[in-house]
Amino acid sequence: MTPPVTHDHIYPATGRPNATVTLAGAAEIHQAVAAAQEAQREWIALTVDRRRDLLIDLADVVHQHLGELAALNVQDYAVPISFAGNAILLERFLRHFAGYADKPHGSSTPVSESFDVNLIEREPYGVVGVIAPWNGALVVAGSCVAPALAAGNAVVFKPSELAPLAALRFGELCLEAGLPPGLVSVMPAAAAGGDALVRHPGIRKIHFTGGENTARSVLQAAAVNLTPVVTELGGKSASIVFADADLDAAAQLAAHQGPLMQSGQSCACASRVLVHESVYDTFVEKFLAAVGRAKVGDPLDPTVMFGPVISQAATDRILDVIGRAATDGSGELLAGGRRLGGELSSGYYIEPTVFGGVDNSSPLAQTETFGPVVSVMRFRDDAEAVALANGTRYGLNAFVHTRDLLRAHRISRQLEAGSVWINTISSISPQGPYGGYKQSGFGRTGGADGLHEFLQIKNIRIGMN
Secondary structure, three states, X not given: OOOOEEEEEEEOOXXXXXXXXXXXXXXXXXXXXXXXXXXXXXXXXXXXXXHHHHHHHHHHHHHHOHHHHHHHHHHHHOOOOOOOOHHHHHXXXXXXXXXXOOOOXXXXXXXXXXXXXXXXXXXXXXXXXXXXXXXXXXXHHHHHHHHHHHOOOEEEEEOEXXXXXXXXXXXXXXXXXXXXXXXXEEOOEOHHHHHHHHHOOOOOEEEEEOXXXXXXXXXXXXXXXXXXXXXXXXXXOEEEEOOOOOHHHHHHHHHHHHHHHHHHOOOOOOOEEEEEHHHHHHHHHHHHHHHHHOOEOOOOOOOOOEOOOOOHHHHHHHHHHHHHHHHOOOOEEEEOOOEOOHHHOOOOOEOOEEEEOOOOOOHHXXXXXXXXXXXXXXXXOHHHHHHHHHOOOOOOEEEEEOOOHHHHHHHHHHOXXXXXXXXXXXXXXXXXXXXXXXXXXXXXXXXXXXXHOOEEEEEEEEOOO
């Protein structure tokens, strides 16, 4: 008998193991899909009000364990507890989509040259695969697993081996809430397990959140069975600061959305800050002050705002990006740029790093760093701001800081991004559709659009002759 494959999970704040996790391979994925197929038949046989009530029960159980889930989130990838609100988002998505269990409304239409009854219905796919990144397993559980269940599907949920702990606990809570065994199977896996999931003929749809290179592999593997795929990928989002903005507020928001939130390890990271030339110097001073005020340290300390990056490999990659940018003329290093030492030296801490006067065509401005590195650049007028903001292959988020409501409306409609946030940070909600333009992905989570991603359309025609 082949021994199970295990992974020593490393806590990024210390660089030391804190758990050993068994990883799923092809055999375990096959067992999970078989169990999900059986559970889905049981799930869809329940009345919609019973399914709704079970999802509400799950939300109640999650609510009772919010503190535990938040602590596990910290242990997963050392996000500061002050930012570890993903468990609350999970609860909100569950409650929201529980109310959709009885609302995948179909329709009836007349048909040409006939008095037949023509019904258009929405039905579940059956078993769907959901692949989550290491930096947001609980968010994906809420934004993808919740609507998939509300739509009547079963889910095989694959969190990253780099951050499996909170997701595994969520799987246990699904059973505690009374969901049929196998309806939600949480299967931590590395690349081999993920490939087996995507290629499995029993998986009827895939939702993938992660990087663009892995997305290409997922799409190629899914093509074997022509399995439809939804993707939410990376970004190189711009935060545009106009001259009339509240500069103190804009600096604080840009600091949070840029290098500070999850140490820049977020697809929503505003890693390019575009500032009108007339307020550039003033804004940069305020921005650097806001970044510098963030307390760095133990992620379990509720006063800490900035933690480590995910791994040694990520540390090496990010420091290489910083080193090349500092020497190739991409911009001027204004703050940070080094790995932190002292009592934090065993963890993967990199200083919040800011480059000024960055060339928007440079690798620093065009390639997603996925770390605490931000580029600041000038623009002259609205047209240049839009051109710079749109001047990447990504299009997930954009941020606009202005007091002019007309400008806010006009600019937001010109920005090639799935979400535009005016005078605020990225804050996804169950009610709002979220997803990307261009190479930031396709499909949406949240709201009715997010529900419909997990439903397929059937036309039923009843002859009346």
